[in-house]
Amino acid sequence: MxxxxxxxxxxxxxxxxxxxxxxxxxxxxxxxxxxxxxxxxxxxxxxxxxxxxxxxxxxxxxxxxxxxxxxxxxxxxxxxxxxxxxxxxxxxxxxxxxxxxxxxxxxxxxxxxxxxxxxxxxxxxxxxxxxxxxxxxxxxxxxxxxxxxxxxxxxxxxxxxxxxxDSICAYMVPGDLYYLRNRAQHKGERSVDWFSYAIGTALDLRPVLLGYRGETQAVARLRGYEHAVERMFAHVARQVEAGLELGHLCVSYGGELERLAELPGYAALQDATTRHGIQLLASVMSATAAVNVGAGCVSVAYGGELRPFRL
Missing domain, CATH: 3.40.50.10170 (Rossmann fold)
Known part of the structure; x- marks a missing residue:
């Protein structure tokens, strides 16, 4: 068939x-x-x-x-x-x-x-x-x-x-809080209110978002874009070390992949996947996704157990 x-x-x-x-x-x-x-x-x-x-x-x-x-x-x-x-x-x-x-x-x-x-x-x-x-x-x-x-x-x-x-854990760090907030307002969503946006912008706090079983929530707010991306990659690398259900994981970036390779924590994630025989599938984030979350957004996902996000 x-x-x-x-x-x-x-x-x-x-x-x-x-x-x-x-x-x-x-x-x-x-x-x-x-x-x-x-x-x-x-x-x-x-x-x-x-x-x-x-x-x-x-x-x-x-x-x-x-x-x-x-x-x-x-x-x-x-x-x-x-x-x-x-x-x-x-x-x-x-x-x-x-x-x-x-x-x-x-x-x-x-x-x-x-x-x-x-x-x-x-x-x-x-x-x-x-x-x-x-x-x-x-x-x-x-x-x-x-x-x-x-x-x-x-x-x-x-x-x-x-x-x-039901075991897919997808994490994301947005690259542009201004874009994300204004897109949310444009679509009538209340996920990013003005107060949270103002505080986040003033302190450069970046949310680490988790998509799981149809729901999206912030699991951490960290100072600085690169720091947030690094901690997200480190968390996923620990999941690789602990064992995944599938032999592959996916990473996407809202821009050229050369920039993804330069982000802190990515090399360590690559090393973890190589040592454990996991296929890392990296791609440019789709234009459809970019319209909704903006340039510079980083997303990484795997199939396996959902464990607490540790800083």
Missing amino acids: RIGVIADASCDLPEAFLHEHDIGILPVTIQLGADSFDDHRDAAQTRRFYAEQLAARGLDAETQACSVEQTRSLLREQLMVDRDYAFCITLSATRGRTFENTAKASFAILADAQSGEQQAQPLALRVIDSKTMFSGTGVLVAEAAKLARAGVTPFEMRRRLEILR
Whole structure:
């Protein structure tokens, strides 16, 4: 049985890994005033967005999931071609409409097959809410790709992914508090209020955010961006030492990867993964993610036990 894996454009994985495992990308539309483009996780397009558009127009940008009909068409005509079964893994249902629209599209595809409108061999599609985002979704998608290559059955794959998603721990340090606060206000969120922003800016306090089982919370507030990133990497390195459930972890950065390699704590994390045989998958953060969290954001995620964040 030919099993395909599909992710939405906010999933952070290296372009080489996406190509190697033939992972389909469900695009997200980024609206910049009168202009728009579809984020397909194209590396050159993402670099142009960071260099030319994010700083100037990011605060007013909008991200828009494909409609149900667009998703149905993309899945049937492009993303599920030459596949008997496909898993589409989306960012958390609490962070956008991608999961909802894709689930509705899957029902429409099933209805097509049952009515006889679909001329080709009937396809089966399972849509999974990752309950996480960015590098966290990357962890789940990477595992799905490896399971598909290993030849597991769709039932075994579905069961594995639905269990694993509840063990994904995704951490993030924002690079620009001003951008993060104003994006939150633009979207009507209350996660960054004015008082917290003013105090945080005055003291240069950076939150370390945890995404876990569909919820996001600050687990620490540390003085200085690089210090916060270093402590986040050190925490994840300790999890590698203690043992992970999966043989890979994902890191993404809102900018060029050369800068990621220079951040304090990253070399130590690389060393820990190498010593323990863990594959470190580093990528530029998607344009879709950057619209919402800004440049310079660092995200790292793994599948395993959630342990207290120690400073």
